[in-house]
Amino acid sequence: MKRIVVVGAGIGGLPMAYELHEKLGKQHEITVVSDTSYFQFVPSNPWLAVGWRQRGDICVDVAGPLGRKGIGFRSDGLRRLDVDNRRLELGNGDTLDYDYLVIATGPRLAFEEIQGLGPAGFTQSVCHVDHAEKAREAWHDFVRNPGPIVVGAAQGASCFGPAYEFAFIMDADLRKRKIRHKVPMTYITPEPYIGHMGLDGVGDSKSLLEGEFRERHIDWITNAKILGVEAGRMTVAACDTQGEPVREQTLPFAYAMILPAFTGIDPLRDIEGLVNPRGFVVVDQHQRNPKYPEIYAVGVCVAIAPQKPTPVPTGVPKTGYMIESMVAACVENIAADIEGSPVVAEATWNAICLADMGDNGIAFVALPQIPPRNVTWARKGKWVHMAKIAFEKYFLRKIRTGNTDPYYEQQVLKMLGIEKLHK
Numbered sequence: 001m002k003r004i005v006v007v008g009a010g011i012g013g014l015p016m017a018y019e020l021h022e023k024l025g026k027q028h029e030i031t032v033v034s035d036t037s038y039f040q041f042v043p044s045n046p047w048l049a050v051g052w053r054q055r056g057d058i059c060v061d062v063a064g065p066l067g068r069k070g071i072g073f074r075s076d077g078l079r080r081l082d083v084d085n086r087r088l089e090l091g092n093g094d095t096l097d098y099d100y101l102v103i104a105t106g107p108r109l110a111f112e113e114i115q116g117l118g119p120a121g122f123t124q125s126v127c128h129v130d131h132a133e134k135a136r137e138a139w140h141d142f143v144r145n146p147g148p149i150v151v152g153a154a155q156g157a158s159c160f161g162p163a164y165e166f167a168f169i170m171d172a173d174l175r176k177r178k179i180r181h182k183v184p185m186t187y188i189t190p191e192p193y194i195g196h197m198g199l200d201g202v203g204d205s206k207s208l209l210e211g212e213f214r215e216r217h218i219d220w221i222t223n224a225k226i227l228g229v230e231a232g233r234m235t236v237a238a239c240d241t242q243g244e245p246v247r248e249q250t251l252p253f254a255y256a257m258i259l260p261a262f263t264g265i266d267p268l269r270d271i272e273g274l275v276n277p278r279g280f281v282v283v284d285q286h287q288r289n290p291k292y293p294e295i296y297a298v299g300v301c302v303a304i305a306p307q308k309p310t311p312v313p314t315g316v317p318k319t320g321y322m323i324e325s326m327v328a329a330c331v332e333n334i335a336a337d338i339e340g341s342p343v344v345a346e347a348t349w350n351a352i353c354l355a356d357m358g359d360n361g362i363a364f365v366a367l368p369q370i371p372p373r374n375v376t377w378a379r380k381g382k383w384v385h386m387a388k389i390a391f392e393k394y395f396l397r398k399i400r401t402g403n404t405d406p407y408y409e410q411q412v413l414k415m416l417g418i419e420k421l422h423k
Helices: 013-027 042-049 063-068 129-144 161-176 205-215 320-339 382-401 407-415
Strands: 003-007 029-033 038-040 059-061 072-074 078-082 087-090 095-097 100-103 149-153 185-188 218-221 224-230 233-239 245-252 255-259 295-297 351-356 361-367 375-380
Touching: 003 013, 013 029, 013 100, 013 320, 013 382, 042 129, 042 161, 042 382, 059 063, 059 382, 063 072, 063 382, 100 320, 129 161, 129 255, 149 161, 161 185, 161 205, 161 255, 161 351, 205 218, 205 361, 205 375, 224 255, 295 320, 320 351, 351 382, 361 382
Parallel strands: 003 029, 003 100, 029 072, 100 295, 149 185, 149 255, 185 218
Antiparallel strands: 038 059, 078 087, 087 095, 224 233, 233 245, 351 361, 361 375
16 A cells, blocks of 8 residues: 655645545545645635635535545645655644655745735735635725726746736726726736736737737736835836846835745755755656655646746746646556556646636637647637636536546637647
8 A cells, every 4th residue: 555645735736636546546545735624716816806706615625525535634734844754744743654745735925025015015915715805805995995006916926817817807896886997007017028927928918918908908017026015105116128127116006916926835945856946846747856756746836947038037837727737647657656667647738728807808728838839829708707617616516526527628628629638
């Protein structure tokens, strides 16, 4: 019997546990470790932040669903990882030994890198359900006394989709309330151009998103560095193509939502050979760490270097479909290694993103995610908004039931005219 521990109970971790259980059966022990007792569907947080969802709509207590599958669950969190002895120390002091470890923790949110940034400072976040609830409270206060909005991402950010989505969702909600005319809105980003998204663009994403911003009267500043945030004031430097500040300005705001840069989680940060300088887990083409081959990683915690640097630092996003592909490869490779067979499965690392715009949406497809690509395009339509709602329902049902049938993913990809994601 092998002991397999999955650290993280998010979009990567729970499907990982379910699919390992389905592949390996009951003869091996699978345990999920998380720092919370629930799963949160993070892509729905922008809806929660304006009151279009409630916490209970997008969160699932996971002990029950995992228990019904015979999968162990610990919500004590990870305090320390002892890679030499293949042991985890949990938050309550207990230890857990493993033969295989899958790291699916997601990121640490580095708000502290900019003074005044984040829910403990003066800006909101949609990176966590707790933050989204706080953002919703602030939003309800804001719409009673509207003013300027600043929305976007900080330098070093790697997840731009939610910032674009939230800008459009706020715009849609304000129009429904018939107060949009009272709210100047500015989008700030370290991207070298609108629609870059950490991917060097996808199809005609630059023209598409710039056009949407113009139509909705959203101003923007690219190549932007946030220098600091105070109550109602954000100091931003616009930079040239060398990343040098050329213009500094102070933007007033009555409401601000800024996505932070990410790092790896603290218990992994000092493990040489496991992580890069920012704490992200280094993996090979099989999702396996080169120094510690019994350790795999999936999702946002994985280190992916940008294809080329940008004047202001940006990271590479990891979309849901890419994470599903990583999970599929990990499952195959762990099963093969247990059987003594060669580890050969590789994730496709494709980017397929359904970006909601409140009452519309844009689908981005990049196969593979990093250029040069075999397929690259972007399409707009109300169907994208509806598809994202359908995906939310599907994924939450998947978490509640442990159903690993990829039927829905295959149907969406077929609708987009693309071959199925899983190898």
